[in-house]
Amino acid sequence: MTLRALLIGAQTYGLTGVDTDVRVMADVLGARGFTDLRRCVNGDATYGGITEEMNRLRADTRPGDGVVVYYSGHGALLGELQYLVPVDMGDSTPTDFRGYLAEELTAAVRALREQTPNLTVILDSCHSGGAVREAAYESGRWALKSVELPTVHRDAGLIRAARLARPGDPLVPGVVRLTACQEHGSAYEAELVYGKGRQGVFTAALAEFLRPRAHLRVPWSVLIARVRDRIKQQQVRQWPDAGGPSGRLPFSLDEPAEPERLPLVRCDGRFAVPGGAVFGLGVADRVSMVFPGSGTRHGGAGTSIPATVDEMKAGDALLRPAPSALSSPAAGDLRTAMLPPGAHALAVRVHDRRHVLIDAEALFADALREELARCPRLAETDDAQEAFATVRVHHGTCEILNAEGLPFRDLSETAHAGPSGLIALLEELARGERVRRLGDPQGPSRLEAGLDVLIEVRQPATSGHWRELHAVGERLHHGDHYRVTVTNRSGAPLYFWVIGVGLSGRTTLVTNDQPSGCRLEPHGAEHRGTRTTPPVTIYWPHDVPRQGPRPETIHVLVGDRAMDLSALASRERSLHTADPTLSALLQEVWEGTRDQMLEVGQEFHYRVYTVHADALPEPEGRRP
Structure with a gap:
């Protein structure tokens, strides 16, 4: 087995830290055993150069290899057109669009995935939408990784995107996707702490936790939480995410047995689990607050404090720590200082057993x-x-x-x-x-906003047309497909997640490429006030006896702020689970009110729209 990495750096339009990003990632990956390190930087990071290097990487990859594709540079969103910005972007013409489209990235990653299941994609970029965004941090200390591009010949890009997009294609499963920030948001580069120059904020934080001397055997989901917290400490409004099988250990296929880590924040002097109601917490439940210690070997576990859910405030769980625990010298700083990166809560005993x-x-x-x-x-x-x-x-x-x-x-x-x-x-x-059993909440946690939710099914054995699914009484069959469309009719942004509980009992975050929620723009916005998920296939898993019917549940959860719900998903993965297409790699939920920035008046409010159906092992119309 060979560990291979393609490191792409497009230092364009005012960015100065991209070369440093590539060098740092090469050092980190080299220390972790990567022996095939390829760089595509400076004049080589053209549209044609990136395309050629992706093809060459696929040709050289062998089954069982571990592969990383890394990109640092500008990302852009122009209407429905999403793309990375190669160094020759300015040479685009009406018939030759030089942006590297999300659809092209999808196709390249799908081809790599056919060679090896051990694949990680890391993007340190953001979208600009073609507009200048001034960084508002400390007199130019931060540099925004978006740019006012020259005239973009959008039509040529749209034509190429339409030619590449094939809605009937199977979704790309089993790819870990790490993104620097969320849609319509920003990724930044900042001054280096030591020495001159800049570096991407996301790459710097990720490298810190990936270095072997600071490495724990923890999965991507844990590392990305620590990266989020580190970036928050720098007062940067940037929300990294980890999609795909984020329960894996870095650069491997191993998924260790991990407890269900719940988010932990401090709000108005109190500790809270944002979205605690969704995670099944209620008043009087017991949790343990875990604060990793920077002084322990490799940044290991430092302090654990027992706490009780004292109050539910909308959908959030407010905690009351044990007085004796907080009075200890080891916990003294936690009452006033910023929570250390990786702080989380673990359920100890809950009412909903x-x-x-x-x-x-x-x-x-x-x-x-x-x-x-x-x-x-x-x-x-x-x-x-x-x-x-x-x-x-x-x-x-x-x-x-x-x-x-x-x-x-x-x-x-x-x-x-x-x-x-x-x-x-x-x-x-x-x-x-x-x-x-997740239900539509009542009382203060209920989201009061105008929206429409449509859940549809297509049954190939009958008409093959899409029709609306009823909340109860439906029968779904092996080979059927469903999709979800959500429309925001309110004046504020909303976020939605699609969660499936299959007939096997496994839970899948269907919108797993956007674990912090798919952002819906306010009513009247030009784009993205309505979104439709790719079709999801109902299938009968090989390890479930073909006896039925069995329950199949589809939840559409809509909330008023972004929040990482990846903890709801089962750890075990299957090649058939609905792992969303990589065309959404550049469509993460950006610029939301984040669970790590919880403030007074920003409690989580949500609605749940559900279909409870019976699943049968044979396609409709066929007898077993």
Whole structure:
């Protein structure tokens, strides 16, 4: 196996830190074992040069290689046209558009993904929309990574984009996508702390946490949270995101068992879990606030403080730390200082637990109960009516049955993991059940805004036309497709997420290329007040017995600010799960009110639109 990286740097239109970004990323990746480091910078980073280097990288990549594609430079959004800005962008003509389109990036990454599943895309750029945006930070200390471009021959780009876009193509699964900021937002470069020159704020923070001497075996989702916090400490309004299988360890396919890390902020002198209601928290639930310590080896865990949910303020959970814990010298600074990068909350015991009935031989049952006692969201019951799952282990046979007595999954592999493996599966299934029951809130957490939500299905076995899905009573079949359209009719920006709980119990953040939410512009804006997701395929997983019907749930959650909901998704991935297309790499949710910048009056308000359907294993019209 070879670790390969293509580092693209287009230092154009006033940027001065791109070459430094590429050099720093090359140093970091080299220290992490990358032996094939390719640079496409300066005069080589033309439209043709970038295209040629992407093709060459694909030709040289072998199955099992680890591959990184990195870009630093300007990004642009002009209406529906999204593109990176090569160094020869100014040479565009009415028939020769030199921007590197998002659709071209999608096609190149899809081709790489056919060679290897271990693929990471990192973009340190932003959109400019063709307009000048003055940086408003400390007398020019910050340089915006967007630019007033010369006359853009948009039609030639749109024609090429239309030729490349193929709506029927399968979505690109299993690609980790790290982006510097969100749509309509900004990425910045700043003065280096030591020495002269500038560097991209995102690249600098990412490199800090990727350096081997500061590395923990933590997944991308954890690292990106630390990067976000580091950028926040610099007072930069920039929101990095991690899409795709962000539960992976960096540059590998390994997904370690991780607790469900909840966001943690301080609001008006109080600790809070933004969006706590969505994560299943309620008053009197117990959590642990974890503050990584900068003084510990490799920046490891420093302080853990028990806390209780004291109040729900709209959709956010306000915490009351244990007085004895906060009075300790180790926690003294946390009451006033900015939270350290990576601060988060862990559920310890919550009210919204799922009950498990254990039907097993004594020794195995005791081992299961011991594991179960440590689960914050699971509890044992002896009442079959209230159990969401029954664990049945007898004479070497193991099953986990749902309320209808059907096995959730084929356990031929999981059973070898023993009690711990079964409990891990139960936790995943319980998360699915909890998310499946997510409902439209009432009271102060309810979003009061004008919007339209349309959930449609296309069933190829019948007419093949799109029709609206009813909230209940629908039957979906293997091979059907659904899509979601959301329209903002209010005067403020909104954000939406599509969350699917499949018939296997797995939870998927369908809009996973935009884990912090798909931004909808206010009513009357020229673009993006309405968005439609790519079609999502309903399929019957190979590890689910072909007995049905089984529940399939589609949630559309709409909120009034951006918030990372990737923690809701199951860790386990499948090549068939709905992993959104990379054409949205440059369509992240930018410039929202962010959960790490929570302030008074910015509590999370939301609505949930749901379809509860029955899924069947065969296409419509075909008998099993």
